[in-house]
Amino acid sequence: MRGHEPLIALRRQGLRPVMAQIEVSDIEPLCLRDWQHNAGIPVVHIEPTDSLSSLDLRFVVGLVVHVTGESESRVKAVFRACKAAEASRVWAGITRTQIVAGSPVGEVLELLDSEAQ
Amino acid sequence: MNKLNIITPDEIDFSAYLRETEPKQRVKPAAEYVAELIERLGRPVVNPGQPLPWAKARPYFRFRPGEVTLWAGVNGHGKSLMTGFVSLDLLAARQRVCIASFEMKPHSTIGRMLRQWCGYSPDEFQGHPEGIRAMRDLYEQFGGATDKHLWFYDQQGSVSSDQMVSVARYCAKELGIQHLFIDSLMKCVRGTDDYNAQKNFVDELTAIARDYSTHIHLVHHIRKLENELKKPDKTDVKGAGEITDMVDNVLLVWRNKSDETTRKPVDPDAALICCKQRHGEWEGGINLWFDRASQQYLEASGAATIDFAQRFA
Numbered sequence: 001m002r003g004h005e006p007l008i009a010l011r012r013q014g015l016r017p018v019m020a021q022i023e024v025s026d027i028e029p030l031c032l033r034d035w036q037h038n039a040g041i042p043v044v045h046i047e048p049t050d051s052l053s054s055l056d057l058r059f060v061v062g063l064v065v066h067v068t069g070e071s072e073s074r075v076k077a078v079f080r081a082c083k084a085a086e087a088s089r090v091w092a093g094i095t096r097t098q099i100v101a102g103s104p105v106g107e108v109l110e111l112l113d114s115e116a117q
Numbered sequence: 118m119n120k121l122n123i124i125t126p127d128e129i130d131f132s133a134y135l136r137e138t139e140p141k142q143r144v145k146p147a148a149e150y151v152a153e154l155i156e157r158l159g160r161p162v163v164n165p166g167q168p169l170p171w172a173k174a175r176p177y178f179r180f181r182p183g184e185v186t187l188w189a190g191v192n193g194h195g196k197s198l199m200t201g202f203v204s205l206d207l208l209a210a211r212q213r214v215c216i217a218s219f220e221m222k223p224h225s226t227i228g229r230m231l232r233q234w235c236g237y238s239p240d241e242f243q244g245h246p247e248g249i250r251a252m253r254d255l256y257e258q259f260g261g262a263t264d265k266h267l268w269f270y271d272q273q274g275s276v277s278s279d280q281m282v283s284v285a286r287y288c289a290k291e292l293g294i295q296h297l298f299i300d301s302l303m304k305c306v307r308g309t310d311d312y313n314a315q316k317n318f319v320d321e322l323t324a325i326a327r328d329y330s331t332h333i334h335l336v337h338h339i340r341k342l343e344n345e346l347k348k349p350d351k352t353d354v355k356g357a358g359e360i361t362d363m364v365d366n367v368l369l370v371w372r373n374k375s376d377e378t379t380r381k382p383v384d385p386d387a388a389l390i391c392c393k394q395r396h397g398e399w400e401g402g403i404n405l406w407f408d409r410a411s412q413q414y415l416e417a418s419g420a421a422t423i424d425f426a427q428r429f430a
Contacts, residue, residue, distance in 0.1 A: 002329070005290070011131035015124050028293065040123035049182050049330055053149040056142055062129050073156050 001055055003032045003044040008059050017042050024069030024078055052077045060087040067092040083114050090114040170206035171416035177399035178391055182330040185323050189337045189354045190370035196336050199370050200298050202414055205230050207296050208263055209428040215294045217270035219304035234259050234425045236411040262429040278318040281305045289329035301336040312357035319363045345374045351392040367393035382418045
């Protein structure tokens, strides 16, 4: 997992972002080290090698969290883990990216909302 | 225009929250891990790590993320040359590599890697403009291929262990380095008999490797053997015995110092001996043959050198 440390440092200073984005992906997110290009929303990257049961997601406590990724089982596991870590609300999107006419096209296959469950 | 407050005061005392929830976070039921193992069944292993450069060794050994490999050998047995060769192979696999060598300047290290990349020494082309032009093209290709993938920590002499630990953390965290080569441990810890400092340094490196899912390659020396023809083993590693206990892998580099003129072609020029692999089953040695022109280690006597230019393409 990468990108969580600046968020933890921010919260240790008594500050919080409006929301956090967690990408469950084998590709490093574009704004991982550069929040201002993501409207100031911190991005956390959970890599395929990360063991989900060992991740410490306490940094999401009280935050609205948006989880995305292509692996249904891993996105759902992170969704459950964020709820268990007491995020105020969790959205999760299981996505698929296809190359159409040479360009990547994203599609949301399933959307989960902690308030709808 | 209203300004969007993207960072606001936190109503939670986060430091206190972390302290209070620490035990709950760390003590977990086994069922959580079992559920994950079940979920992984049937899925291919994601990023099992990078293999050694030689085809014959590929099934047996991996440089896995989150691990530390100790490269040890007698002074002059080719540890730095071999780690340079391995780093080139890692670069060919599009890994991000940083080299911290306290005995060789970045120019010298790159020069040697370029020779392994090209297969020739630039000295061979002195006075031949066409040869120099061809070499220049290869050098430029190398520069392009390693751009944003190869980094150097430019520090000569020695460095404090704290400074090296900070550099390792910066490389892993900020640059996303996947393989950091530190050459060598004795340049980071003063005092050959300061076993506690050596132990603490290696302990810090293992924590960084694990926390940032990076692989740290640590070069170290072994005691001078009574007979240099003898292949070393794990107990010959210098310094604190805990060093080999703490790292995940131990690779020993051995050079055949017997008389080259009387050596048979089947006799290797060098060997790489794996005497510890925490997450792999194989331990053993592989014989290697040295190609002087390219400075590459080959897997068989007379085998073709690796065409790195093609592999990078």
